[in-house]
Amino acid sequence: MEMKASDLGERGIIDLIWRVLSVHGSADARRGALPHPDDATAVRMNGSLFLLKSDTFVKRTDAPRGMRHQDMGRKTLVMNLSDLAAKGAEPLAFLFSLGVPRGYSAKRIEGLVQGLAEASEEYGVPILGGDVCESRELFIAGFAAGRADRVVRRSGASPGDVVAVTGPFGDTAAGLRILLGRLVAPPKLRRRLLQKVYRPSPRLKLGRKLAEAGCVTSSMDSSDGLAFTLNELARSSGVGMKIGSLPVSPAALEFSQIHSLNPTDLVFFGGEEYEIVYTVARNRWEEALELSGAVGGRLMGIGEVVEGSRVVYLEGEREVPLPPKGWEHLK
Amino acid sequence: MEMKASDLGERGIIDLIWRVLSVHGSADARRGALPHPDDATAVRMNGSLFLLKSDTFVKRTDAPRGMRHQDMGRKTLVMNLSDLAAKGAEPLAFLFSLGVPRGYSAKRIEGLVQGLAEASEEYGVPILGGDVCESRELFIAGFAAGRADRVVRRSGASPGDVVAVTGPFGDTAAGLRILLGRLVAPPKLRRRLLQKVYRPSPRLKLGRKLAEAGCVTSSMDSSDGLAFTLNELARSSGVGMKIGSLPVSPAALEFSQIHSLNPTDLVFFGGEEYEIVYTVARNRWEEALELSGAVGGRLMGIGEVVEGSRVVYLEGEREVPLPPKGWEHLK
Numbered sequence: 001m002e003m004k005a006s007d008l009g010e011r012g013i014i015d016l017i018w019r020v021l022s023v024h025g026s027a028d029a030r031r032g033a034l035p036h037p038d039d040a041t042a043v044r045m046n047g048s049l050f051l052l053k054s055d056t057f058v059k060r061t062d063a064p065r066g067m068r069h070q071d072m073g074r075k076t077l078v079m080n081l082s083d084l085a086a087k088g089a090e091p092l093a094f095l096f097s098l099g100v101p102r103g104y105s106a107k108r109i110e111g112l113v114q115g116l117a118e119a120s121e122e123y124g125v126p127i128l129g130g131d132v133c134e135s136r137e138l139f140i141a142g143f144a145a146g147r148a149d150r151v152v153r154r155s156g157a158s159p160g161d162v163v164a165v166t167g168p169f170g171d172t173a174a175g176l177r178i179l180l181g182r183l184v185a186p187p188k189l190r191r192r193l194l195q196k197v198y199r200p201s202p203r204l205k206l207g208r209k210l211a212e213a214g215c216v217t218s219s220m221d222s223s224d225g226l227a228f229t230l231n232e233l234a235r236s237s238g239v240g241m242k243i244g245s246l247p248v249s250p251a252a253l254e255f256s257q258i259h260s261l262n263p264t265d266l267v268f269f270g271g272e273e274y275e276i277v278y279t280v281a282r283n284r285w286e287e288a289l290e291l292s293g294a295v296g297g298r299l300m301g302i303g304e305v306v307e308g309s310r311v312v313y314l315e316g317e318r319e320v321p322l323p324p325k326g327w328e329h330l331k
Numbered sequence: 332m333e334m335k336a337s338d339l340g341e342r343g344i345i346d347l348i349w350r351v352l353s354v355h356g357s358a359d360a361r362r363g364a365l366p367h368p369d370d371a372t373a374v375r376m377n378g379s380l381f382l383l384k385s386d387t388f389v390k391r392t393d394a395p396r397g398m399r400h401q402d403m404g405r406k407t408l409v410m411n412l413s414d415l416a417a418k419g420a421e422p423l424a425f426l427f428s429l430g431v432p433r434g435y436s437a438k439r440i441e442g443l444v445q446g447l448a449e450a451s452e453e454y455g456v457p458i459l460g461g462d463v464c465e466s467r468e469l470f471i472a473g474f475a476a477g478r479a480d481r482v483v484r485r486s487g488a489s490p491g492d493v494v495a496v497t498g499p500f501g502d503t504a505a506g507l508r509i510l511l512g513r514l515v516a517p518p519k520l521r522r523r524l525l526q527k528v529y530r531p532s533p534r535l536k537l538g539r540k541l542a543e544a545g546c547v548t549s550s551m552d553s554s555d556g557l558a559f560t561l562n563e564l565a566r567s568s569g570v571g572m573k574i575g576s577l578p579v580s581p582a583a584l585e586f587s588q589i590h591s592l593n594p595t596d597l598v599f600f601g602g603e604e605y606e607i608v609y610t611v612a613r614n615r616w617e618e619a620l621e622l623s624g625a626v627g628g629r630l631m632g633i634g635e636v637v638e639g640s641r642v643v644y645l646e647g648e649r650e651v652p653l654p655p656k657g658w659e660h661l662k
Binding site for chain 1: 348354367372436452468
């Protein structure tokens with residue numbers, strides 16, 4: 001029987017792509033200054049690094065129920081900027097390819113572009129171009145370019161480093177449970193949770209500050225889910241991690257108490273949360289905290305890098321393994 | 332009644348996008364070093380220009396009958412590189428977003444990536460990244476980045492300049508008539524015509540050479556059709572054009588004779604041909620010809636830039652207006 005896209009899944013297709021590309025010399029991934037896999041790619045030019053990122057928003061699979069077109073546009077920009085933020089880059093330009101069905105409402109397209117334009121203004125990233133094509137369903141393929149003097153890779157963590165996150169987790173997983181109609185929440189709590197689902201923000205200032213200072217040893221955007229991200233950093237760096245404290249948001253904690261849920265599920269196995277996960281050299285932890293405060297950001301230590309390859313959460317005395325589960329397209 | 336995407340068409344949606352973006356200060360198109368509309372966009376970095384381009388291949392609307400997946404991958408790269416070539420840029424990197432239906436054959440996806448990888452090798456442009464998502468139909472959103480010390484705009488033509496093209500036209504329009512089953516051709520002629528439909532090439536070396544030398548005053552990739560391109564260059568530069576000679580390919584001429592077609596239709600109103608249309612300063616025409624020959628390219632003078640705003644073809648004594656007709660998505 002013939003293999004299908006859904007047999008491979010998003011990650012299987014990505015593996016297939018890199019396997020085919022690696023056969024061809026000039027397409028060699030090693031020519032990039034930030035080797036695959038990482039949050040973005042990079043080329044060197046005139047002594048600086050030029051970072052490039054593409055990420056696509058497909059309405060049918062990526063828009064949670066109730067999301068306005070304005071927020072879809074906004075989120076497409078955020079998704080792409082968050083990866084540049086994680087690598088410490090200053091965004092320079094954004095382009096997008098808009099795929100739109102013939103019968104699509106012009107007003108909704110306008111809303112979408114308004115969301116892109118507003119986010120572009122909010123984050124100071126000019127939208128310089130793009131293209132429009134006919135498609136059976138709405139998609140926005142985003143393309144961001146940025147620059148950096150040095151980038152933080154996924155692969156630099158060493159035993160002893162502090163594992164840290166730029167904000168608490170759990171709101172999005174709770175919000176999606178509400179939107180899927182599985183669970184409910186009081187109006188105020190519901191609004192707080194859904195705000196994170198509909199209008200996430202990238203950690204641009206904090207990301208640049210920490211990369212420039214050189215006090216972080218590895219980094220990755222957390223949008224694939226916290227457990228997945230911790231595992232990927234550990235795998236790339238050839239280390240293990242012990243997570244001792246749960247970075248749960250107050251709203252997610254309240255939600256988990258109302259429904260007698262284990263908050264660790266919301267925190268570790270969500271996704272679509274645009275925090276950055278860092279490892280920080282132990283002797284520069286205080287400095288990293290100060291720098292974060294100076295740009296109005298947060299940095300929460302949640303554990304440490306250890307020898308080995310296991311990623312575990314310390315629940316009291318017990319070491320609970322954190323598998324690299326996360327959302328995957330086409331699976 | 333509510334306005335729909337198909338009421339606006341591809342160009343109407345692009346106008347809508349720029350109207351919305353121009354309301355938002357930080358998204359201001361003028362911040363780009365190559366203002367809209369042009370073949371690509373550009374940002375300045377460390378004294379160089381970094382050019383960015385996005386263009387999407389949607390299988391349902393963009394793949395002519397009989398096109399192999401390998402050639403679809405190849406063409407996606409060519410479409411994007413051709414615009415960089417027209418602006419005189421050296422391509423640095425290519426990324427792509429692949430949208431794929433769940434049931435799509437893994438073998439075909441592999442073919443597609445092979446075509447991308449082969450073109451990447453052929454043109455020396457590394458493919459550095461991308462993303463994969465689920466979609467109702469196959470699309471490849473391509474993103475190319477390049478650099479240049481100076482770029483050629485659409486807007487620099489002056490009366491007296493020579494209008495020139497980098498190769499003959501008509502093969503693609505003839506080939507598409509064959510594929511649509513409307514007309515036939517003997518096997519050898521058919522192969523020659525379809526080769527241009529399935530496997531176009533960008534004029535990278537020639538494009539860089541002419542831009543670097545500074546002997547061209549304006550330029551545009553001809554993929555929207557020759558008449559459309561001439562009109563767009565004239566409009567951007569605030570000039571008119573008189574086209575005195577027809578750059579018809581021998582194969583297209585043969586095809587038009589077999590079917591008693593007017594070859595001007597094939598030449599001017601085709602599309603998907605990846606030549607560059609230039610205007611060249613009259614006193615540098617000989618130099619431009621020499622430079623073209625030196626990189627193994629061609630440059631064919633077809634007319635001249637004139638005062639006014641009319642774009643006409645001189646058929647004997649008669650001035651035939653060339654309207655800006657061309658292929659448009661969503662119309």
